[in-house]
Amino acid sequence: xxxxxxxxxxxxxxxxxxxxxxxxxxxxxxxxxxxxxxxxxxxxxxxxxxxxxxxxxxxxxxxxxxxxxxxxxxxxxxxxxxxxxx
Numbered sequence: 001x002x003x004x005x006x007x008x009x010x011x012x013x014x015x016x017x018x019x020x021x022x023x024x025x026x027x028x029x030x031x032x033x034x035x036x037x038x039x040x041x042x043x044x045x046x047x048x049x050x051x052x053x054x055x056x057x058x059x060x061x062x063x064x065x066x067x068x069x070x071x072x073x074x075x076x077x078x079x080x081x082x083x084x085x086x
Contacts, residue, residue, distance in 0.1 A: 011017050
């Protein structure tokens with residue numbers, strides 16, 4: 001089956017099956033790489049960063065500043081970046 005268009009279709013030619021499979025694998029790799037990169041708007045917009053820094057922290061018991069210091073001391077533990085806390 002080829003689902004690259006608006007509707008699926010049955011592929012009977014073995015050579016075409018291989019071609020479609022390779023194209024889908026390539027598209028999947030590109031999609032995976034984009035998933036781990038930041039969108040262009042986040043990379044280039046200082047306004048976006050400023051907005052997030054001026055927003056109150058969502059945890060009531062600890063301030064944003066205290067949280068940033070805590071993460072800085074212990075490191076990230078979510079698997080992305082420094083794993084100093086694990």
